Amino acid sequence: MNSPKDNLDLAAAMKALRKNRIGAYFVADKKELISLINTFIPNDTLVGCGDSVTLEELGVFDELRSRNIQFLDKYVSTLTKEEKREIYRKNFYADTFITGTNAVTMDGKLFNIDGNGSRVAPMLYGPKQVLVVVGINKLVKDTQEAIERTRQIAATLDAKRLKKGTPCTVLGRCIDCSHKDRICNDFVLIAGQFEEERIKVIFVEGVFGF
Secondary structure (H helix, E strand, O other): OEOOOOOOEHHHHHHHHHHOOOEEEEEOOHHHHHHHHHHHOOOOOEEEEOOOHHHHHOOHHHHHHHOOOEEOOOOOOOOOHHHHHHHHHHHHHOOEEEEOOOEEEOOOOEEEEEOOOOOHHHHHOOOOEEEEEEEHHHEEOOHHHHHHHHHHHHHHHHHHHOOOOOOHHHHOOOOOOOOOOOOOOEEEEEOOOOOOOOEEEEEEOOOOOO
């Protein structure tokens, strides 16, 4: 298992994650991913999610909507701002929280930048388990490269997707602005876990998300 990016060794990264008490799994495609996710999520459980282009591209949200679970679906178009805030609060009590991540380092750490904390907060505390789905394009050498990748690539593309008015949407790069629409507010590095495998990282062969 080798990442196409800089010949980084995916097997070594997975070993490092496990050393940090974070679960590490690999699937070859969408079909294997959905099958694995369904083994981790029993029926009649509460499932929350974070904003994730990766999960959308891989059809995970549609699968969750079809399951016999209580899915806290933040993407329902009729939700009011307060109803969405209530979903964010309920995520802390979820049996499973599923999300993507901005970068995974070779020494087994997860790095994320968030706008309001609604994605990274449940990753840190609350849900019984956290499933992190990530394309192998997110594998990076170290924390510095994770920050650089997230600020200059992921956050810039996400700001454009969300139609923010930040300079990066025009410049195509981060200038560490102080714009009111800035989404680079919370910088979170997860280096390990007290509870082994509470966080499970699932690598998917291919390029997904930002």
